[in-house]
Amino acid sequence: MRERLQPTIDHIAQQAGARKLRLALDLADGFVFLVVVCSSTRASTALQLWLAEVASLDRGSRVPVERLSPYPFDPIAAGPTSLEAAELAELVLPRLMAPSGADGGLTFIDAVRAREADAEAWLLLLMRLNERRNAIASALGGPLTLLIPPTLEGDFSRFAPDLRSIRSVAVEIDDLDDAAPAPGTVLLNAYDDGYGRVEDIQALVGEVERARMQAQSGVPAVRRMLRVLLLRLVGAKRRTGELEEAERLLDEAGEIDDSLGDSGGRTATQLVRSDLLIARGELDEAAGLVESAIQTLGETGDVWALADAWGRLADILEARGELDEALRIRRDEELPVYERLGDVRSRAVTMGKVADILSARGELDEALRIRRDEQLPVFERLGDVRSLLVARANLASALLQRREPADIHEIIELLALALRDARRLRLPETQQIVQLVRQLGEDPDAPPFA
Numbered sequence: 001m002r003e004r005l006q007p008t009i010d011h012i013a014q015q016a017g018a019r020k021l022r023l024a025l026d027l028a029d030g031f032v033f034l035v036v037v038c039s040s041t042r043a044s045t046a047l048q049l050w051l052a053e054v055a056s057l058d059r060g061s062r063v064p065v066e067r068l069s070p071y072p073f074d075p076i077a078a079g080p081t082s083l084e085a086a087e088l089a090e091l092v093l094p095r096l097m098a099p100s101g102a103d104g105g106l107t108f109i110d111a112v113r114a115r116e117a118d119a120e121a122w123l124l125l126l127m128r129l130n131e132r133r134n135a136i137a138s139a140l141g142g143p144l145t146l147l148i149p150p151t152l153e154g155d156f157s158r159f160a161p162d163l164r165s166i167r168s169v170a171v172e173i174d175d176l177d178d179a180a181p182a183p184g185t186v187l188l189n190a191y192d193d194g195y196g197r198v199e200d201i202q203a204l205v206g207e208v209e210r211a212r213m214q215a216q217s218g219v220p221a222v223r224r225m226l227r228v229l230l231l232r233l234v235g236a237k238r239r240t241g242e243l244e245e246a247e248r249l250l251d252e253a254g255e256i257d258d259s260l261g262d263s264g265g266r267t268a269t270q271l272v273r274s275d276l277l278i279a280r281g282e283l284d285e286a287a288g289l290v291e292s293a294i295q296t297l298g299e300t301g302d303v304w305a306l307a308d309a310w311g312r313l314a315d316i317l318e319a320r321g322e323l324d325e326a327l328r329i330r331r332d333e334e335l336p337v338y339e340r341l342g343d344v345r346s347r348a349v350t351m352g353k354v355a356d357i358l359s360a361r362g363e364l365d366e367a368l369r370i371r372r373d374e375q376l377p378v379f380e381r382l383g384d385v386r387s388l389l390v391a392r393a394n395l396a397s398a399l400l401q402r403r404e405p406a407d408i409h410e411i412i413e414l415l416a417l418a419l420r421d422a423r424r425l426r427l428p429e430t431q432q433i434v435q436l437v438r439q440l441g442e443d444p445d446a447p448p449f450a
């Protein structure tokens with residue numbers, strides 16, 4: 001099989017996404033979650049072979065591999081004629097909760113061969129993985145890679161949003177005869193990345209309408225999906241300034257929480273409501289909601305959600321000018337969680353916020369060090385274009401604040417890179433970067449910015 005797949009392995013080895021995975025696995029120290037969207041079973045098998053080989057090469061010894069899948073590893077072997085949700089859960093969950101014990105091993109959940117008839121079983125499993133992500137991270141202690149087909153990508157983001165949010169790397173891998181990238185969901189830009197084009201938000205509105213129709217069945221899982229979509233649409237409406245519509249949607253999500261008796265969902269809705277209060281300038285009331293959520297999440301043991309809630313409280317304190325306490329929360333409550341769980345992206349984002357506070361306190365040199373050494377390299381390694389351009393613009397802004405003539409060439413280079421990417425992605429940050437360019441006395445429509 002290895003010889004038969006060699007052309008595909010060679011093709012995969014040249015892909016930027018595969019190289020990001022290799023680097024992430026090589027750097028992994030403890031749990032790290034990776035997501036691969038792959039439209040070809042052959043490519044999925046070839047990728048796993050290649051990653052096992054290069055991981056062993058990078059570490060100087062054979063790396064054990066655990067593959068969790070109801071489908072044969074050989075892409076031409078016949079798979080099961082049917083797939084039951086209980087059987088799939090029994091195959092995957094116990095082995096994640098009680099791993100083999102081999103240190104430094106690679107664990108793959110391979111769903112790439114999933115057919116339409118298998119979708120329900122996989123979606124139920126993804127929901128259970130979402131609920132148990134903290135326990136899995138603690139038990140597994142090493143990298144976990146989820147391989148899914150494009151047909152499951154959108155449902156993965158809807159049914160397992162918290163699990164998806166802790167990914168350190170997310171890439172697409174194509175096969176020799178599948179050179180076009182697999183289509184992703186257009187909804188993600190509307191909520192996950194904090195921005196959204198009009199057409200993205202319209203697509204999200206359409207998803208909400210379809211979910212409302214499906215939720216009339218009364219199936220709890222479908223109603224939970226509707227609530228998640230509603231909360232994401234609330235975020236989109238908040239960012240576009242449609243606060244009254246956001247409030248109405250939030251009330252609808254709250255009614256679902258009440259009908260399901262879902263305390264976890266109620267806490268999520270509570271945190272989104274705090275975002276809306278912040279947008280209205282009602283910081284004290286928002287802080288009260290977040291503090292209540294922190295207490296609840298501390299009792300449930302959802303460490304990722306708890307760290308996120310602490311971060312929201314730090315945002316509010318910073319807005320109120322309570323910089324010392326905001327800095328303490330970033331350093332003592334947020335960062336230790338992300339460092340313990342290997343969530344390198346969340347750590348980098350939080351370090352950027354630490355740098356913001358230090359800048360506000362006049363500690364410019366340390367803020368600049370953080371932006372250069374602990375923020376930019378992470379986003380470059382992850383290939384996170386939007387976060388990278390924002391980090392570059394923030395570093396340029398910090399250098400402007402320092403007012404050193406020797407910094408001018410670096411400032412221009414950073415802003416040129418950031419502005420080109422912001423324009424290409426049509427981001428709201430484009431105008432902010434244009435303003436920074438004009439502060440320099442430069443023309444944003446002339447080289448090197450155009």
